[in-house]
Amino acid sequence: MRYSLATFYLMVCIALFAQALPPLAVSHGAGGAGQASAYLTIAQYERRHPEQKALRKAFSAMVSEKGIRAPRAARQKQIRIAVIYPGQQVSDYWRRSIVAFRARMDEIGLNYHIDEFFTKPAVDYRIQEKLIRKSLDQNPDYLVFTLDIKRHQRIIQRIITRSSPKVILQNITTPLKAWEGKQPFLYVGFDHVKGTRKLARYYLEKTKGKGSYALLYFSRGYVSVMRGNSFVESLRHYPDLKQAAAYYTDGNREKSRLAVLDILNTAPDIRFIYACATDVAFGAIDALKQSKGTEQIMVNGWGGGSSELEAIRAGDMDVTVMRINDDNGVAMAEAIRLDLEHRSNEVPQIYSGEFALVEKGINPADLARLKQTAFRYSGQTP
Structure with missing residues (x-):
């Protein structure tokens, strides 16, 4: 890692502080409809x-x-x-992205x-801003970043108005309305709403x-709006399937575990837990494993990386939506x-990759074929 000692120390302190905070319960109806309206879906943009x-x-x-x-x-x-990249997490999406990128460039x-x-x-945006400044000191031709919170938008907007470096925004496939006329070089990822709807259909069935x-x-931020709020919207026409609880977890496994333990105290009869990310899903699984009488509660993953596929094989996870990752x-x-x-x-403004739904009990040969396609450059263990 190429951090100064001061930057590294600041990152450690913030990470420890964030992990100490409890998960935040969400009131019904909360969560960012206004933020969703700031973006154009692929269909809207292409119209x-x-x-x-x-x-x-x-x-x-x-x-x-x-x-x-x-x-x-x-x-x-x-x-x-x-x-x-926010690559320090259980999900291997970001690590595989770099491996596949290098392999194709070669x-x-x-x-x-x-x-x-x-x-x-979900690290403090000031650290990310410092890293961007550090990277810009090297005069790159291209900057690859993600966009999740409002402050990311301000950082990126300052760069794209300069025209150099050219910006590639990862894990977002919905152009910002505010940037019409001056968009980044490329939005690349997998349509969060499309993947979420696959999971919603699974749970409805x-x-x-x-x-x-x-x-x-x-x-x-962005991921919660696109994966979380779109899930709620997908169930809007099914009034007999009700949301019992919702929590913000900051993508933190321990916060997710604590949130589920709290949920089980107040709503033990829930049918499933919809998790917006890999680390979140594993926190939920941790809580269910330490609680009695929860075997019937379903949990999903999101993304279909190696850890999720192993959890499905082991029977700990019920379903995930698997990205054809290396694309x-x-x-x-x-x-x-x-x-x-x-x-x-x-070069299109948006590249959005494909998904496959992977359920517990999948035929091993079918799963092997999916892995071969999804991880064609990054392999089984990046």
């Missing part, structure tokens, strides 16, 4: 920009295929890329250097639309290649 649909389709086909070596002129250009022959910075999820459930949000890293590499070839007009 405004109809040429984008064909661009996205052609680009997606390129991503799914084997890499083609770039022309000599593009390979000779030396580029620098700064990557700031496959197509680009000459690059990557400065990597990993933080905890299992419960027949009756009973109660608990919801564990991530932190206050996000491939998409970033191909977008950069097109840019270096002066073909940036072929």
